[in-house]
Structures are given as C-alpha cells and as structure tokens.
Amino acid sequence: MRNNYIRRAAELDAAFSAYERTHGSLPGIVDPQRRETLIEQIIDSEQRVNFTTTLQTRDLDPEATNPLSPAFHPLKAAVLHHRAGELDEAVWMVYLYVHFGRHRIAGWRYIRDTYSAFGSSELQWWTWQRTAGDPTSFRFWLDEHQADYRVAPGRHGFGNHHKYGSLAAWSEQGTGAAFESYVQWVLAAGGDHGQRFASLSAATPEDTFDAMYRSLSAVRQFGRIARFDYLTMLGKLSLADVRPPHTYLVGATGPLTGARQLVNNDPTAGAARELQNALTLLAAETQITPDVLEDAVCNWQKSMDRYIRFQG
Structure with missing residues (x-):
C-alpha cells in the first residue's frame, strides 16, 4: 500500500469489514491481496474524481x-x-x-x-x-x-x-x-443545453441522472460507458445537478465482470440487475459513490492479485 494513502486504505478496509459483519463476506476479497488491490483501485478512482472537482476552485x-x-x-x-x-x-x-x-x-x-x-x-x-x-x-x-x-x-x-x-x-x-x-x-x-437539462429535471439529482441516461440513448456512438461518463462528469463539474443513483451494469462488460468476481468470486456468475442491486447496497453502506465503485471494480478485475495503476 502506498504510504500517502495508508489512512484512507484503513478506512475502506474498516468499511468493508462493517458491511461484511452485517451481510456476510464478499467472496471476491476474502483473499487479503485481492482485498488490498481493490482498495487501491478505489483510492485511484477517488483521486480521479477529486482532481476533477478541485478544478472548479483553481486558478486555471x-x-x-x-x-x-x-x-x-x-x-x-x-x-x-x-x-x-x-x-x-x-x-x-x-x-x-x-x-x-x-x-x-x-x-x-x-x-x-x-x-x-x-x-x-x-x-x-x-x-x-x-x-x-x-x-x-x-x-x-x-x-x-x-x-x-x-x-x-x-x-x-x-x-x-x-x-x-x-x-x-x-x-x-x-x-x-x-x-x-x-x-x-x-x-x-x-435550443440549448440549459433547456435540454431542464426538460429532464426530476425530483432528485439521482432521478434526473437516470432520466438523462435513458434519454441519451438517442445519441449515436453514445453507449453505456459514454452516457455514464458524460453525466458523471457534468455532475462533478457542476454543469448539471445530477448524481448516479447506482452503478449501471446492464450492458456492461468490465464492470459487470468485476461485480461478478467481487460478489460471487466467479467472473461469469450473476445477472447484471441483481449485481447492480448488490453494489447499490454496498456503495450505500460503505459510503463509496457508485461511479467510484463501478470504475474501481472494472479496473480491479483486470489484475486482482497485483495492483496496476490505470489512467481511467
């Protein structure tokens, strides 16, 4: 574990332990090395989010x-x-x-x-x-x-x-x-983005995110990853009042494999919607945001036994 993230790693480990005491172990991270690798990927994902959000306070x-x-x-x-x-x-x-x-x-x-x-x-x-x-x-x-x-x-x-x-x-x-x-x-x-966003505004930022996600299916070459990345970035940059309500695993590849590995310790086992619900509960109880969790499990499943830094 990198020295500058030891405290955050301990917090995440404690959050996973608290979750497991209530809901049972997460099979994919029973192995300590795999657990540490996932925690490192979560930290990387959080740092990417932090970089984006802090741009708003910097002199550019x-x-x-x-x-x-x-x-x-x-x-x-x-x-x-x-x-x-x-x-x-x-x-x-x-x-x-x-x-x-x-x-x-x-x-x-x-x-x-x-x-x-x-x-x-x-x-x-x-x-x-x-x-x-x-x-x-x-x-x-x-x-x-x-x-x-x-x-x-x-x-x-x-x-x-x-x-x-x-x-x-x-x-x-x-x-x-x-x-x-x-x-x-x-x-x-x-006529403009402000009107487009207003037309899809819903009761909560999470509901608005979901409404916009569905509406964006009309845009070509804008599949699941693109829509999710576009909307999460709008939220992080305060360009739209949106927050992901959950991970979006239906139609996913890497994130779905990672979720299957984490929840079932099997990269082929589990329906996307069921795993999406499982990660929603995990995200809520560990206070890991859905976008961070989706990004982290996607990168983690590429190399579970050895931490590799990915760029996004």
Missing part, C-alpha cells in the same frame, strides 16, 4: 480553452467556459472529451484537430454554436479531412473507452452521425 490558465496551445485541456476549458457564463460551450467540451477520449500517447489530438478545424482561424473552429448551427456542414468538413487525420505527424486515435470509434462522416456509426444526433438531442428541447 486561460490557454486551456485554446486547442492550438500546449496548455489545452477539455475539462479545464469546460470550467473556464462555465465561469464565463458559456454553459453550451462548457458542456460541448465535456461531450468532446467523452466522444474522443484521451489517447494514451497522442493525448487530446483528436479533440484538438477537430475543434480547431486543423489549426484554422478561430472563426472556423467547430464550437458548439457553429456545429449546432449547421451539423451537415460539419459532416461535409469531416469527410473532406479524413486524410488529414491520418497523415498529420505523430500518433493518433480515440481514448480507451472508445478505442474502436470511427471518424467516418456519413456512416451511421461514425463521428458525423454522432455529432449530428447529439445536436438534435439538445435542440429537441428548445
């Missing part, structure tokens, strides 16, 4: 909004746009962050290249206003620049959660269709 470099600057960072850009009263642009940054992801070598390259229209003047950038105003023109632009994505120097690619994504302009499974369907989803409520 204005260049973080500039896709041509080395300082560009889509989440920092979202915070800066929100501070400037530009909710649409802030949420657009979150959408781009989720759709393209961060490549382990190329970083934010796909977001930079697309948002900046390959280094065009600022008036030509694919901001929310420009993209939402004419998504068909974006698709024509994307089609015309397919070769530019491939020949520009250096590595390129989508992030890990969307590593099989497509830049195709006209395919129903490509970025062109994804952008246009997202624009349509937002505009269907009246």
